Amino acid sequence: MLDNRTRKMGVNSPATFAKINIDERLYLGTIEKGLLVLDTFCANPRPMTLAEVSEASGLNKSATQRVLYTLRALRYLTHSETTRQYSLSARTMDIGNAYLRSNPIVEATFPYLLEANKRSQETVNLTELDGSDIIYISRVPSRSVMSSYVTIGTRLPAFATAPGRAIMANLSPSVTEDLLKTSDFAAITPYTITTRHELVDELEKVRRKGFAIANQEAMLGDISTAAPIFGYDNHVVAAVNIAASTANWTVEKVEAELSPIIVEIARQMSKVASQYRRP
Known part of the structure; x- marks a missing residue:
């Protein structure tokens, strides 16, 4: 949770993830600090001063200055001498793009996203679970303005999304329970489910x-229907969803017309995904 000073500065702390089974003999805290600063820019997608990065990341100013200098020297950050603000550079896109290129499911399932888009005339997305969030890793947009709301790499809380629920419902009970414990159930819109029971x-x-x-x-303005994708050993690995506008669709119409499409496409994608054994 942000303290009062952080709220006044208008910066967000980066998402935190539990460290599991860390061997301190091998763990490099310097790399953790560097990635923490990069995560801070992900949580605050705008130029920031040294003081703002220090406040949001929780690092002291001396450590923050060294990390910022190093990342700038490595061309992961740019710096304005006029505003004294730091920004992510285009080079940071290399990491995300490398992940997408190395994930065989992204390429192998893309024709099915195209097919679902053709049949529904709506935006179709492929998502994976990362922590308690879903992250969009592939998509075929519709011609609707709604398409601009989400881009590849966007994160949303899994509990509040159709693809997140499609994945959570098919995880092992213990993993689902852990996700329920880490979900804060904060309302994103007036329609968000905000209790564990619901x-x-x-x-x-x-x-x-x-x-x-x-x-x-x-x-x-968005109604989404999603189905799980199962991979090797029949473990859920992703979800595919169709996103439609409330201007053109009702929940009843989505369930009757779009949900059957997404279930069929998910089955076809599961056959493809099951051929790839991932770590």
Whole structure:
């Protein structure tokens, strides 16, 4: 949680992830600090001063200055002598692009995203679970203005999204329980489910129906239906969803017309994804 000084500066702390089974003999704290600063820019996608980066990251100013200098020297950051602000450089895109190129599921399933887009005439997305968030790793947009709300790399809380629920409902009970514990159930829109009890009920519906629907819970004006994608050993590895506008669709119409498409496409994608054994 941000303290009062951080709130006044208008900066966000980066997302935190639990460290599991860390061997301190091998763990490099200097790399952690560097990545923490990069994560700070991800949480605050705008130019920031040294003081703002220090405040948001929790590092003292001396450590922050050294990290910023190093990242600038390595061309991961740029610096304005006029405003004294730092910004991410274009080079930081290399890491994300390398991940997408190295993920065989992204390329192998893209024709199915195209097929779902052709059949629905709406935006189709491929997402993975990362921590308690889903992250968009591939998409085929519709011609609707709604397409601009999400880009590849966008993160959203899994509990409030159809693809997040499609994945959560098909994880092992212990993993789902851990996700429920780490989800803060903060309202993103007036329609967001904000209690554990409601979400558990929704996940049970997903298991029973084979698909999830979220109505304006993560973005106003957006109705999404999603189905899980199963990989090697029948473990859920991703979800595919169709996002439609409330201007043209109702929940009932989405369930009747778009959910069958996404369930069929997810089955086809699962056959492809099951051929790849990932770490």
